Amino acid sequence: MYTRYKLPKDGGLIANATPSDILQRYEKIRTRIYGSEYDGVQYLSDSIVDMINRHGSRDAGSPFVLGLSTGRTPIGLYRELVKRYQKGEVTFENVVVYSLDELYPIKATEQQSRNYRIHEDFLSHVNIRPENIHIFDGTTPIETVSEYCKEFESSIHTIHLMIMGMGEQGQIGFNEPGSYAKSRTRLVPLNHATRKSLQPMFRGYSSIPSLAITMGMGTIMNAAQRIFVLAWGENKASIVRKVVEGEATDQLPASLLQNHPNIEMVVDETAAELLTREQTPWLVGPCEWTKKFTRKAVVWLCNEVKKPILKLTDQDYIENSLGPLLESVGAYDKINIGIFNDLQHTITGWPGGKPNADDATRPVRSAPYPKRVLIFSPHPDDDVISMGGTFLRLIDQGHDVHVAYQTSGNVAVHDDVVLQTMDTARELNLNDRFEHVKKLIANKKTGEPDPRELRDIKAAIRRAEAKAASRLFGLNEETHAHFLNLPFYETGGIKKGMLQQVDVDVVVRLLNDIKPHQIYAAGDLSDPHGTHRICIEAVLAAMQAVKHEKWAKEVQMWLYRGAWQEWDLGVVDMAVPLSPEEVLKKRHAIYRHLSQKDIVPFPGSDTREFWQRAEDRTQNTAHLYDKLGMAEYQAMEVFVRIEI
Numbered sequence: 001m002y003t004r005y006k007l008p009k010d011g012g013l014i015a016n017a018t019p020s021d022i023l024q025r026y027e028k029i030r031t032r033i034y035g036s037e038y039d040g041v042q043y044l045s046d047s048i049v050d051m052i053n054r055h056g057s058r059d060a061g062s063p064f065v066l067g068l069s070t071g072r073t074p075i076g077l078y079r080e081l082v083k084r085y086q087k088g089e090v091t092f093e094n095v096v097v098y099s100l101d102e103l104y105p106i107k108a109t110e111q112q113s114r115n116y117r118i119h120e121d122f123l124s125h126v127n128i129r130p131e132n133i134h135i136f137d138g139t140t141p142i143e144t145v146s147e148y149c150k151e152f153e154s155s156i157h158t159i160h161l162m163i164m165g166m167g168e169q170g171q172i173g174f175n176e177p178g179s180y181a182k183s184r185t186r187l188v189p190l191n192h193a194t195r196k197s198l199q200p201m202f203r204g205y206s207s208i209p210s211l212a213i214t215m216g217m218g219t220i221m222n223a224a225q226r227i228f229v230l231a232w233g234e235n236k237a238s239i240v241r242k243v244v245e246g247e248a249t250d251q252l253p254a255s256l257l258q259n260h261p262n263i264e265m266v267v268d269e270t271a272a273e274l275l276t277r278e279q280t281p282w283l284v285g286p287c288e289w290t291k292k293f294t295r296k297a298v299v300w301l302c303n304e305v306k307k308p309i310l311k312l313t314d315q316d317y318i319e320n321s322l323g324p325l326l327e328s329v330g331a332y333d334k335i336n337i338g339i340f341n342d343l344q345h346t347i348t349g350w351p352g353g354k355p356n357a358d359d360a361t362r363p364v365r366s367a368p369y370p371k372r373v374l375i376f377s378p379h380p381d382d383d384v385i386s387m388g389g390t391f392l393r394l395i396d397q398g399h400d401v402h403v404a405y406q407t408s409g410n411v412a413v414h415d416d417v418v419l420q421t422m423d424t425a426r427e428l429n430l431n432d433r434f435e436h437v438k439k440l441i442a443n444k445k446t447g448e449p450d451p452r453e454l455r456d457i458k459a460a461i462r463r464a465e466a467k468a469a470s471r472l473f474g475l476n477e478e479t480h481a482h483f484l485n486l487p488f489y490e491t492g493g494i495k496k497g498m499l500q501q502v503d504v505d506v507v508v509r510l511l512n513d514i515k516p517h518q519i520y521a522a523g524d525l526s527d528p529h530g531t532h533r534i535c536i537e538a539v540l541a542a543m544q545a546v547k548h549e550k551w552a553k554e555v556q557m558w559l560y561r562g563a564w565q566e567w568d569l570g571v572v573d574m575a576v577p578l579s580p581e582e583v584l585k586k587r588h589a590i591y592r593h594l595s596q597k598d599i600v601p602f603p604g605s606d607t608r609e610f611w612q613r614a615e616d617r618t619q620n621t622a623h624l625y626d627k628l629g630m631a632e633y634q635a636m637e638v639f640v641r642i643e644i
Helices: 037-058 075-086 114-121 145-155 192-201 217-223 234-245 253-259 291-305 314-319 323-329 332-344 382-396 415-427 434-442 452-472 501-514 531-546 580-591 610-627
Strands: 030-034 064-068 095-099 101-104 161-164 186-189 211-214 227-231 263-268 372-377 400-405 481-483 518-522 556-560 574-578 635-642
Touching: 030 037, 037 064, 037 075, 037 161, 037 227, 037 263, 075 114, 095 114, 101 114, 145 186, 161 217, 217 253, 227 234, 227 253, 234 253, 234 263, 291 314, 291 323, 291 332, 314 323, 314 332, 323 332, 372 382, 372 501, 382 400, 382 452, 382 518, 382 556, 382 574, 382 580, 382 610, 382 635, 400 452, 400 501, 415 434, 415 452, 434 452, 452 481, 452 580, 501 531, 518 531, 574 580, 574 610, 580 610, 610 635
Parallel strands: 030 263, 064 095, 064 161, 161 227, 227 263, 372 400, 372 518, 400 481, 518 556
Antiparallel strands: 101 211, 186 211, 556 635, 574 635
8 A cells, every 4th residue: 555645845955956965964874755655666666676687687597585574564565566567577486585574473374474464465466486485484383483593594695685664663573672783583572562553453452472583683784785664654754763863772773774784764755754854954955945934944943942933033043054044035034024924824713714804815715605615534533533623613604514434434443332332222122133243243253354244333333423423513414424435444454455446436426416615634644554545545536536627626625634643833724723612512522432432442652532632732733823922722723735
């Protein structure tokens, strides 16, 4: 799975005017940054195909040895390599594969195993010889596993290319924080954070293996002639910065790769957003100073010197490497006033536009009024979590608001919630299916999708919750709440299918039916399981399909972020302030999603409930505006506008 979605660049580092040594002077691992995962995958695929083909023409008698990891990160690459093979661009007949790791104990036939995944995602679709596949045997008896690891290690002589992702703690394979730099192939205990990250694939924490077999850091460093480390999405931005620009330490195993002579980090812009050349490019080289990019620099400067915009001085700019901004744009006081006004104009209490008002400096035009508004929600609760206050404001101000829930969200419903719901129905003498459903749950097999009947019940629970939340806001849930149930999601497991034309067609039909003036969609890429990525791709592909329609030429599209991160103020186009009462009503709407309350099924690294994340995020945004010299609000929801 890979995404082509990316935000448009507005100003920034003039890379072609900056020598590569200067461009990457803060980076201890050579890093290639691409606009989207798709672009990065094309580079990687080109490189891998070229290396295999050149090796075959040069050393026809010897195999090309490829080291592979599993997980979500390389899936898009593997799918692209399969396409290249199917087109006849490359053959894997003389390729030998070594897998990086495996859980222990586990059978190769279990869907959670690395063995199963790497075959499912890649090896079963190309012409690699079975005898050339070397994957750890997770069923090796415990009394002989140490000897088995030594034998496996001795079979590794040279790996021409190693392809790896990395964990959120900088894990490489199952080399956990604290792994010895010269460690070899071995059995290792898994820490709590790693096991917790694996929990969605298993039926409960207790069923997750506590051990794993992994190549050691020393094995990788000595055997691999060339290494590609991949990272996609905002949730990897923090670890990318630490690994690429921080100090090498065994507490961050991936950082030890800084000492490898031929390594590249390949990332998309969202994973690279905290690197110096992306976050503060004026520290690196010459920049194009557009209005929005200038705002990004000024907001950064305010945070550095802890001053509001209008109190910044000429010396503040000069002492913090922003002298080139003064040379390009003008005097500091002119910049201060311009950016203050620019940021002030992002604030509006009328997200649908204020009727009969002068909209010259407002983010949303006043006409037409009322507007038809379509909110896309990847899961059945993203609408209220991420933009519940704006949702409420649009309805209260008289707009014709529709909400489209793109997926059923059934994966995120605990079995216990299903039983409680069925028991409630039984207690009300509505439908006594409790024992039947209880048996369905008891017969589930670890790693296999839920039975269709059970998934339908879970989807119904989430639909009812979404309707209750929208009803609280005053929406007619029978006519204005649309449940799209996009097919890519309906695999029954955590791993989703690829976006297909059938998914896009569902969105196209809805767009043509509603003909919205405004569209809101989730534009974040931090969703741990990739659903948000595919959902934004579906909306953008659908908009491309209808862009020649008369109504589509006038539509404005706004992006919100999900529960994991917020937009940087440097890129915000609209900020909607919320009153204390609106914050409370938004919280109550989130409460309606009872199956997601108290125990968040898939929280990522943040264990707070969604309402807590939402309130902390929006209150922090309001505080940031206040620190910059704007009016003080209870909370703010912010949006970025993109051109269709």
